Amino acid sequence: xxxxxxxxxxxxxxxxxxxxxxxxxxxxxxxxxxxxxxxxxxxxxxxxxxxxxxxxxxxxxxxxxxxxxxxxxxxxxxxxxxxxxxxxxxxxxxxxxxxxxxxxxxxxxxxxxxxxxxxxxxxxxxxxxxxxxxxxxxxxxxxxxxxxxxxxxxxxxxxxxxxxxxxxxxxxxxxxxxxxxxxxxxxxxxxxxxxxxxxxxxxxxxxxxxxxxxxxxxxxxxxxxxxxxxxxxxxxxxxxxxxxxxxxxxxxxxxxxxxxxxxxxxxxxxxxxxxxxxxxxxxxxxxxxxxxxxxxxxxxxxxxxxxxxxxxxxxxxxxxxxxxxxxxxxxxxxxxxxxxxxxxxxxxxxxxxxxxxxxxxxxxxxxxxxxxxxxxxxxxxxxxxxxxxxxxxxxxxxxxxxxxxxxxxxxxxxxxx
Amino acid sequence: xxxxxxxxxxxxxxxxxxxxxxxxxxxxxxxxxxxxxxxxxxxxxxxxxxxxxxxxxxxxxxxxxxxxxxxxxxxxxxxxxxxxxxxxxxxxxxxxxxxxxxxxxxxxxxxxxxxxxxxxxxxx
Numbered sequence: 027x028x029x030x031x032x033x034x035x036x037x038x039x040x041x042x043x044x045x046x047x048x049x050x051x052x053x054x055x056x057x058x059x060x061x062x063x064x065x066x067x068x069x070x071x072x073x074x075x076x077x078x079x080x081x082x083x084x085x086x087x088x089x090x091x092x093x094x095x096x097x098x099x100x101x102x103x104x105x106x107x108x109x110x111x112x113x114x115x116x117x118x119x120x121x122x123x124x125x126x127x128x129x130x131x132x133x134x135x136x137x138x139x140x141x142x143x144x145x146x147x148x149x150x151x152x153x154x155x156x157x158x159x160x161x162x163x164x165x166x167x168x169x170x171x172x173x174x175x176x177x178x179x180x181x182x183x184x185x186x187x188x189x190x191x192x193x194x195x196x197x198x199x200x201x202x203x204x205x206x207x208x209x210x211x212x213x214x215x216x217x218x219x220x221x222x223x224x225x226x227x228x229x230x231x232x233x234x235x236x237x238x239x240x241x242x243x244x245x246x247x248x249x250x251x252x253x254x255x256x257x258x259x260x261x262x263x264x265x266x267x268x269x270x271x272x273x274x275x276x277x278x279x280x281x282x283x284x285x286x287x288x289x290x291x292x293x294x295x296x297x298x299x300x301x302x303x304x305x306x307x308x309x310x311x312x313x314x315x316x317x318x319x320x321x322x323x324x325x326x327x328x329x330x331x332x333x334x335x336x337x338x339x340x341x342x343x344x345x346x347x348x349x350x351x352x353x354x355x356x357x358x359x360x361x362x363x364x365x366x367x368x369x370x371x372x373x374x375x376x377x378x379x380x381x382x383x384x385x386x387x388x389x390x391x392x393x394x395x396x397x398x399x400x401x402x403x404x405x406x407x408x409x410x411x412x413x414x415x416x417x418x419x420x421x422x423x424x425x426x427x428x429x430x431x432x433x434x435x436x437x438x439x440x441x442x443x
Numbered sequence: 444x445x446x447x448x449x450x451x452x453x454x455x456x457x458x459x460x461x462x463x464x465x466x467x468x469x470x471x472x473x474x475x476x477x478x479x480x481x482x483x484x485x486x487x488x489x490x491x492x493x494x495x496x497x498x499x500x501x502x503x504x505x506x507x508x509x510x511x512x513x514x515x516x517x518x519x520x521x522x523x524x525x526x527x528x529x530x531x532x533x534x535x536x537x538x539x540x541x542x543x544x545x546x547x548x549x550x551x552x553x554x555x556x557x558x559x560x561x562x563x564x565x566x567x
Contacts, residue, residue: 164539167530
């Protein structure tokens with residue numbers, strides 16, 4: 027089977043407009059979480075989030091959106107996109123440049139596109155409300171393709187001229203992690219030479235506030251303390267948006283193109299909890315199985331793992347389950363673990379791809395990101411290794427955990443190429 | 444010719460917000476339509492908004508385009524772009540436009556006549 031490498035990454039996050047900004051934030055444990063008041067005159071119960079600096083996508087129409095001047099984005103390609111399509115466009119530009127791929131390089135039939143997002147609840151809600159107001163007589167012509175869950179693959183397959191595989195993934199907060207895993211399988215099987223993987227989400231009331239109804243969002247007001255993965259006193263997550271793009275490619279294709287890979291996706295695994303539509307299994311059995319499957323896929327053992335980028339959303343149930351899963355596998359010798367969501371916020375469908383990029387950055391730049399905002403580790407993880415500060419240290423391999431509703435668990439293992 | 448109802452009840456600031464990101468001439472055309480409506484200002488308003496929906500490869504000024512210009516063949520507007528433009532005009536002017544009605548329009552003149560009719564005005 028073909029070896030799978032990553033030849034380009036792009037990241038637009040609360041930490042900045044590119045991967046270098048995020049790397050700098052990880053080095054210094056600088057959080058992108060800030061006070062968030064999208065409705066200034068309303069007393070919202072949630073006041074912390076991770077907006078994307080330099081972007082304004084508050085209008086419904088792409089005509090009104092703005093972005094940093096240095097990003098070469100043609101406004102006309104944004105028409106009919108969801109707001110996070112703009113973030114994806116910026117991240118794609120960065121990833122394509124790093125992979126040394128020209129814009130028309132994806133038209134060869136050997137390039138696929140896998141994307142993940144929750145669609146745009148905001149556009150869905152607003153467009154449907156407008157239709158209801160006119161007795162369902164008229165609707166926005168691009169209302170469907172701008173708002174449903176497949177919106178990213180619709181748009182970017184057209185922009186890139188994709189003639190190979192094109193598909194969207196929907197497994198909540200494991201969606202883009204699934205996209206990476208299945209992309210790797212397709213490349214391994216020789217069906218595609220490369221696959222562009224995009225994960226993106228919008229940060230807006232309509233995307234975020236429904237999670238408050240589940241009790242999943244922190245209501246803390248201090249950006250430095252509100253989201254506290256693996257802390258005894260954690261109270262839920264702060265949300266974020268943004269986009270992450272990875273160019274996955276067969277190692278033979280990368281060699282043919284004389285491109286130096288950033289990392290190798292040595293293996294991945296997935297396993298479901300079979301337990302509850304929203305809550306994780308209390309013992310984290312699905313996640314533990316997914317970790318074991320990823321290690322087996324990579325022909326690695328727990329002792330080979332030098333860093334774990336945990337799912338760690340800071341919810342009471344989720345972190346406890348993940349800590350128990352990690353304790354079971356890495357019991358005797360635990361590598362450093364951190365959830366970078368304490369810095370970025372939780373990007374929902376975007377999370378798996380965003381943290382894959384952050385894991386690759388850690389691997390390449392030999393840093394172990396510290397666990398921000400952790401004071402008292404949770405009792406379920408008393409024996410786990412949560413470094414409080416980022417340290418410089420060579421990493422042989424980095425494990426990236428993702429979990430989503432329905433008990434979906436996905437794990438990647440990245441190594442040096 | 445009467446001022447479109449949806450336009451009349453909007454303030455200039457609301458119009459400018461509705462058209463945020465559109466080129467200034469398009470915004471100015473809509474604002475001027477509110478203050479002094481006549482067939483010429485309606486035509487300028489329609490064309491300046493329509494211009495925004497031209498495909499990238501066919502981007503051009505429509506200020507001097509003749510009534511005989513064909514929306515699809517000459518301006519390269521596909522049915523979705525035309526529907527988008529009509530929907531935006533519906534939002535901004537408050538003139539209800541159905542997608543299928545726009546689909547029947549062939550030329551710039553047809554478009555102008557359609558909106559004039561909606562405003563109970565003589566297109567000439």
